[in-house]
Amino acid sequence: MDFPLLLDTGRNLALLYGATDKLEGRFNRITIVIDKTGKIIQIDKDVNPATQGPDLVNFIKAQKTN
Numbered sequence: 001m002d003f004p005l006l007l008d009t010g011r012n013l014a015l016l017y018g019a020t021d022k023l024e025g026r027f028n029r030i031t032i033v034i035d036k037t038g039k040i041i042q043i044d045k046d047v048n049p050a051t052q053g054p055d056l057v058n059f060i061k062a063q064k065t066n
Contacts, residue, residue, distance in 0.1 A: 003060070017043065031056060035063075 006013070011027070014020045020027030029049065033042040033056070042059060 018045075033059065033063075 008014050011020065011023060013032075014027045015023075017030060017032060019030045028045065029047045029052075031042070031044040031047055031052065032040060033044075035041050041063065044055075048055070
């Protein structure tokens with residue numbers, strides 16, 4: 001991968017972006033894509049775990065052509 005991934009081990013971002021409303025327990029899988037300037041360019045709250053990897057790669061490739 002030529003982009004960094006952020007792991008939210010403290011659940012801070014999950015709480016901030018609505019992936020959960022609790023400090024413990026389950027939370028929803030979401031993907032947030034942030035560009036190099038820090039701007040959020042996509043929030044996907046309907047992640048399909050079976051296709052998430054290819055979906056994300058395709059989204060990033062499409063952004064590079066725009």
